[in-house]
Amino acid sequence: MKIRSIETFTNDFVCFVRVTSDSGAQGWGQTAPYYADITAQVVHRQVAPYALGEDAFDIAGLMDIIPDREHKFPGSYLRRAMGGLDTALHDLRGKLEGRPVCALLGGTPGPVRAYGSSMKRDITPADEADRLKRLQDAFGFKAFKFRIGAECGRDQDEWPGRTEEIVPTMRKAFADDTALLVDANSCYSPAKAIEVGRFLIDNGISHYEEPCPYWHYDQTKQVTDALDIDVTGGEQDCSLVDWQRMIDQRVVDIIQPDVCYLGGMVRTLQVARMAEAAGIPCTPHAANLSMVTLFTMHLLRVIPNAGKYLEFAIEQEDYYPWQSGLFVDSPFTIVDGHARVTDAPGWGVEIDPDWLARSTYAISDIEC
Numbered sequence: 001m002k003i004r005s006i007e008t009f010t011n012d013f014v015c016f017v018r019v020t021s022d023s024g025a026q027g028w029g030q031t032a033p034y035y036a037d038i039t040a041q042v043v044h045r046q047v048a049p050y051a052l053g054e055d056a057f058d059i060a061g062l063m064d065i066i067p068d069r070e071h072k073f074p075g076s077y078l079r080r081a082m083g084g085l086d087t088a089l090h091d092l093r094g095k096l097e098g099r100p101v102c103a104l105l106g107g108t109p110g111p112v113r114a115y116g117s118s119m120k121r122d123i124t125p126a127d128e129a130d131r132l133k134r135l136q137d138a139f140g141f142k143a144f145k146f147r148i149g150a151e152c153g154r155d156q157d158e159w160p161g162r163t164e165e166i167v168p169t170m171r172k173a174f175a176d177d178t179a180l181l182v183d184a185n186s187c188y189s190p191a192k193a194i195e196v197g198r199f200l201i202d203n204g205i206s207h208y209e210e211p212c213p214y215w216h217y218d219q220t221k222q223v224t225d226a227l228d229i230d231v232t233g234g235e236q237d238c239s240l241v242d243w244q245r246m247i248d249q250r251v252v253d254i255i256q257p258d259v260c261y262l263g264g265m266v267r268t269l270q271v272a273r274m275a276e277a278a279g280i281p282c283t284p285h286a287a288n289l290s291m292v293t294l295f296t297m298h299l300l301r302v303i304p305n306a307g308k309y310l311e312f313a314i315e316q317e318d319y320y321p322w323q324s325g326l327f328v329d330s331p332f333t334i335v336d337g338h339a340r341v342t343d344a345p346g347w348g349v350e351i352d353p354d355w356l357a358r359s360t361y362a363i364s365d366i367e368c
Contacts, residue, residue, distance in 0.1 A: 117311045149185065291349070297339055
């Protein structure tokens with residue numbers, strides 16, 4: 001079965017990819033969000049030329065050869081574009097075989113424990129605690145992640161004293177059986193990160209994400225080695241060579257690959273298996289309710305070293321308005337703090353036709 005066409009449906013934030021085989025079978029995937037209109041061009045210019053006419057079931061082979069064919073472009077955009085092809089081909093095969101993607105990869109449908117992930121820094125500590133408490137009452141989350149520091153903040157807080165206030169405020173607001181996680185988004189130098197980390201430990205925080213600029217592995221490792229708290233990271237990394245180095249050097253305690261940033265399921269499974277061999281858990285990054293969270297749900301039902309949680313974005317129209325209206329029926333339902341992977345074929349989701357009608361369309365096919 002050969003790949004006949006690759007289509008993209010795009011706005012600035014989301015690029016859905018549809019692959020059609022020479023038999024007429026189709027599958028849907030998605031590239032990474034943000035500047036998705038640029039990624040769509042990469043799909044057609046740097047991915048499609050090597051995929052059209054090739055075996056639609058040889059996903060691993062395509063993910064292996066495309067980086068070699070485009071070796072002058074080793075960075076994020078190519079990997080994001082590859083992820084659109086990978087995830088669409090997995091959906092195509094799942095629909096043909098009548099199985100969910102997780103089953104194709106050796107897993108099973110079922111529940112996935114979720115933590116409520118807050119993106120907000122423009123909120124007072126008291127308001128954040130109240131907001132998350134309401135979500136706990138409504139959906140049964142037993143873990144939450146909130147933001148400290150400032151994004152790439154060079155040791156500066158979002159506003160003076162916010163971190164020192166929000167950490168104890170959150171701990172006091174929740175019972176001890178609610179796990180609390182924080183994300184520093186590359187804010188701190190090693191010395192400051194270690195100081196903040198000790199404060200987190202004193203307040204019962206269990207997860208310390210991206211404490212230092214993520215591209216400085218040596219800085220993050222200093223924090224990991226110094227603290228008795230799970231230091232986590234990796235969401236931005238898209239090179240398998242870098243991933244091997246991060247794992248071999250034990251830069252973090254828990255890895256957080258992003259299926260869309262890394263380039264799809266095949267490559268993310270490679271990273272998860274590297275970590276499994278090193279005894280490191282994998283809690284993937286999934287920071288919005290586009291298809292990336294669905295991909296991650298299936299991944300967590302496959303890998304043996306799955307971490308404790310699925311990251312589940314709790315912001316809707318107020319933070320990521322572009323998340324709305326993507327699907328006919330949302331695949332994201334939280335019951336007692338768990339999401340569920342169904343037994344529907346492929347990804348088990350239908351893209352909203354109205355969204356597609358408003359998108360920018362492009363096609364590459366073997367007739368072109």
